[in-house]
Amino acid sequence: MSSIIxxxxxxKTFVDEKSKSSNEVLQNINFEIEENExxxxxxxxQSGKTTLMNIIAxxxxxxxGEVYIKDKLVTSAGPDRAMVFQNILLFPWLTVRDNVEYSMKVRGFDKEEMHREAQKYLDLVGLQGFEDAFPVKISGGMKxxxxxxxxxxxxxDVMLMDEPFGALDxxxxxxMQEEVIRIRNQEKRTIIFVTNNIEEALYLADRIIVVTECPSKVMEAIKIDLPRPRDYVSEEFLRLRKEISAMTNRAR
Ligand SMILES: Nc1ncnc2c1ncn2[C@@H]1O[C@H](COP(=O)(O)OP(=O)(O)OP(=O)(O)O)[C@@H](O)[C@H]1O
Incomplete structure (x- = not known):
């Protein structure tokens, strides 16, 4: 396997220009991510996870420090990375289909190809039948x-998902955790997913990178070999949950 990121x-240190005060958020963060991991x-x-994702994006x-995607230095946003945020921003005046098609339209896709691609991914995420709905009419999970x-x-090449389910019941x-795994099994991608929920991390990850409180450092990178589909209450799941919780509590 080759590393893609x-x-x-x-x-990262934020400096307030007015007061000249500084806030050291990230301290010497190092890791590599394999393709499709x-x-x-x-x-x-508040440990700097979003800041790190924004730097990668x-x-x-x-x-x-530097971030490389496929050996190319990241200097700005690019089409090799797509983000999914907690507060998903949809154009309220566009239908679900038009929202999905929007970036292809801007990039000048042929109309037929754009419809075909949009339908493929609308089907993949389970939105068949909701293509013509407006955002105001759909639930948080559907958004x-x-x-x-x-x-x-x-x-x-890389999906960056920053606490996408943090606001859901x-x-x-x-x-949605099950859905992300189902979708990922059908369409392989390299995914970085941020969460502060240990159960969610264990359900989803091939590997968990545990970061400390600010100034944030990598505490541990833990390979998760639990079989899929994962069981939230299996003995091994609960053991790992306890182990990682204890690790983060000790660091406080
Ligand atoms: N643009 C900015 N200017 C100044 N400080 C910032 C900026 N963005 C983030 N910070 C500070 O960086 C720290 C980490 O914030 P960040 O949102 O990256 O953490 P997080 O781990 O994603 O938090 P949460 O899990 O609560 O979403 C916070 O103290 C925050 O106030």
């Missing part, structure tokens, strides 16, 4: 499905 010595970045709230610059379809349509969140 390299995060090398990434540091599902990596979860797990850490406490090219939306934020590191104070020092996340639109966001995932839209991200897949861009055909990125517990039952919908479990369902």
């Amino acid at each position: 390299r995060v090398e010595n990434v540091c 599902f990596v979860v970045i797990f850490g406490p709230g 090219g939306l934020e610059t590191a104070t020092s 996340q499905r639109v966001g995932i379809a839209r991200a897949y349509c861009a055909k990125p 517990a039952q919908t969140r479990y369902l």
